[in-house]
Amino acid sequence: MKLVKVYVTLKDSVLDAQGEAIKSAINTMGYKQLADVHMGKYFELSFDDDYAQLDQDVNAICDDLLANPNIETYRYEIMEEQ
Template identity: 85%
Template sequence: MKLVKVYVTLKKSVLDAQGEAIKSAINTMGYDKVADVHMGKYFELSFADDYNAMEKDVDAICDELLANPNIETYRYEIAEAE
């Protein structure tokens, strides 16, 4: 059993309005040491078994469904799951 952890974040050149809003809320709460906040999405995909084309499939799933390649980038790591 394989667990693929996918992190999708906005490209650096894209304005992260959500992150800005969260940063402002955190600062208003009194935590003024937080200098910057970025928000993204996190996915866990479970595969019953490892197979040769798994990374190719994960790339395709990210490009076609999980991330918008125009404004977002993604990275993932593959872990063993119990």
């Protein structure tokens, strides 16, 4: 099986309200040197091994569902599933 790990995050131009709230909580915990927190989403997709169009299809799945290109960017890595 092929394992695809997808990471979706907000574009830099979009204020990450949750990231800001988490940052302020971490600062309150006493970690004053923390400069920034970005929160995102993580997906694991498993595919059959012989999938010629895997790369192309993962791109399409990300563009059409997992990420909203108006506000988010994504990246992914393809690996052998253990």
